[in-house]
Every structure is written in structure tokens, then in C-alpha cells.
Amino acid sequence: MLDHPTLDQLKTLRLDGMAEAFAEMQKQDGTAGLSHAEWLGLLIDRETASRETRRFESRMRTAKLRHVGASPEDVDYKSRRGLDKAMFQQMLTGRWIKDKRNLMITGPCGVGKTWLACALAQAACRDGITVLYKRMPRLFDELELAHGDGRFPRLFKALTKTQLLILDDWGPDRLNASQRRDLMEIVEDRYEVGSTLITSQLPIDTWHDVIGEPTFADAILDRLVHNAYRVELDGQSMRKTKLGTGDESIQS
Incomplete structure (x- = not known):
């Protein structure tokens, strides 16, 4: 045989x-x-x-998502948090990423912003799109260290070349001069080249103050927000749902 x-x-x-x-x-x-x-x-x-x-x-391994198990099929559309089902399902098709547009998900703590971002990321990975997830506070720490030990070019390339960059937890701390410069360089190189998804507890109209310096703020937000879709959530924290269900309500 x-x-x-x-x-x-x-x-x-x-x-x-x-x-x-x-x-x-x-x-x-x-x-x-x-x-x-x-x-x-x-x-x-x-x-x-x-x-x-x-x-x-x-x-998926490269993306390093916070919620690896966040699946598009498990998105909770029934909770009262202002999630537009038709719009979000359109986002799941990934057309906005192919069009090099951005997405802003805002809302109070616990309504599922990060989980939804990770579900969109998993859908993108299924479609062959490269993804990278970063929490903004940790990213700025990482960038600061990278400037000192020579890793900055490599990190900068990873941030700017990925097709979908997720920047989770924007604000509330005001950016310093170095953070503003780094963020400006990142969004400038990604503008109309890749898509950026930002989650934040802060309304978009307060982001100018978070960036701080008006000239930088105008330039950064012009590149991030003007062509962006917006998902604005509200309601109470979904973390109050009983633990152990394994669904989105406890992983938001």
C-alpha cells in the first residue's frame, strides 16, 4: 500500500x-x-x-487582541446601549477598511467598546486583513522606551503598515509633547493608507483638549475624524450581567 x-x-x-x-x-x-x-x-x-x-x-496572533474570543456572531444587539444593528453589520463586512476609512467607538465604561472593536478585528482577520491592537496608555509607554533603545523604527513600521490599527482607550490624560509628535507621525503615515479604529469614554468633541496643542490637535483630528464612521454608545455597564455566561456582556 x-x-x-x-x-x-x-x-x-x-x-x-x-x-x-x-x-x-x-x-x-x-x-x-x-x-x-x-x-x-x-x-x-x-x-x-x-x-x-x-x-x-x-x-490573530499578530493582532494581539484584548478579547481573542470576540466573535462577530456573538454581538449583542438587544442590550440598550444605542448600537445600530444595520450599521454595525455593515461595519463587519470590512468595506470601510478597504476604503481606508476610520471608525470611532465612544461611550461610557462597560458598554462593550473594546469587545466590539475586537469583534470587528476578528472579522477583518477572517477577510485576510492585517490587524494590530494597542491600548493607548501602554502604547505611549512603549513608544517612549522604543525611542531610547533603538526599537522605534521597527515599532513605527508595525503601527503604520498594518491595514487596521486599533487604538483602545483614548484619553482621558492630556498628551505631552512627545506623545503628540508620535501620534501625529502615526496618523500622518496612515492617512488614506490604512484604517484606524479608536475607542474612548470621551465624546469626540473633547478630543481636541486631550491632544492639547491646538496646531497638533487640528492636524491629528483632521486625519482621524473627518472620514470616520461613528458608533456612539450609551447605557449602563454590561459587566453587571451574571458572570460565567461567556458572552459579550461580561467581556466588554
Whole structure:
């Protein structure tokens, strides 16, 4: 029998999906009557699916999402928080990312801003889009250290080249001069090149004060907000929902 040599060759060629399918099909009586072309087609289909799964998993690892399990299928549209179902489902298609537009999600603590951002990120990863998640307070700390140890060019490239950059938890602390400059450089290089998703407890009309210096604030917000979709949430914290359900209500 050629089972073992064939499997070994497929694995040597790193055709793991085909190897798995070959082993399974050898055990199934229903595949005995398939033509060579049908066999080959099934093996190729499995290899294609296997590779896409691996690419998706790689994109998810690179994204480093806060809520890895945030799934588009689990979005809660019933809670009273002002989430427009039709609009959000349109966002899940990823068209706004292909159009290089931005998205701002605002609302009080606990209404699910970060979870929704991560659900959008997972949908993007499924569609082959590269994603990077950063909490803004930690990002600024990371940028400060990177300036000192020589890692800044590498970090800056990662922030500007990803197709979707998520900046979670904008504000409330006012930016210092170095943070303003870094943010300006990031949004300038991303403008009309990639999409940026920002979550914040603060209304957008207060962001100017968070940036601080009027010239920088005007330039940064012009590049971030003018072509952005907005999701403005309200209501009470969803964290009050009983723990242990595993759904969005306790992971917001």
C-alpha cells in the first residue's frame, strides 16, 4: 500500500491539509468510487482550507487582541446601549477598511467598546486583513522606551503598515509633547493608507483638549475624524450581567 509513503511525501512538502484528507479518505468506503480528478479536487480543497485557517490564526496572533474570543456572531444587539444593528453589520463586512476609512467607538465604561472593536478585528482577520491592537496608555509607554533603545523604527513600521490599527482607550490624560509628535507621525503615515479604529469614554468633541496643542490637535483630528464612521454608545455597564455566561456582556 502507498499510504505511508504518500503521507510522508505530503508532510515533507508541508501539505498537511492534503495529508489529513488523504488519510481520512483512505478509511472511507464512499471514496472508493471517486475518479482521480475528484480525489485530487478534494485534497486540494482541504489544503486550501487548511492554509487559510493557518493564515487566519497567524493574523490573530499578530493582532494581539484584548478579547481573542470576540466573535462577530456573538454581538449583542438587544442590550440598550444605542448600537445600530444595520450599521454595525455593515461595519463587519470590512468595506470601510478597504476604503481606508476610520471608525470611532465612544461611550461610557462597560458598554462593550473594546469587545466590539475586537469583534470587528476578528472579522477583518477572517477577510485576510492585517490587524494590530494597542491600548493607548501602554502604547505611549512603549513608544517612549522604543525611542531610547533603538526599537522605534521597527515599532513605527508595525503601527503604520498594518491595514487596521486599533487604538483602545483614548484619553482621558492630556498628551505631552512627545506623545503628540508620535501620534501625529502615526496618523500622518496612515492617512488614506490604512484604517484606524479608536475607542474612548470621551465624546469626540473633547478630543481636541486631550491632544492639547491646538496646531497638533487640528492636524491629528483632521486625519482621524473627518472620514470616520461613528458608533456612539450609551447605557449602563454590561459587566453587571451574571458572570460565567461567556458572552459579550461580561467581556466588554
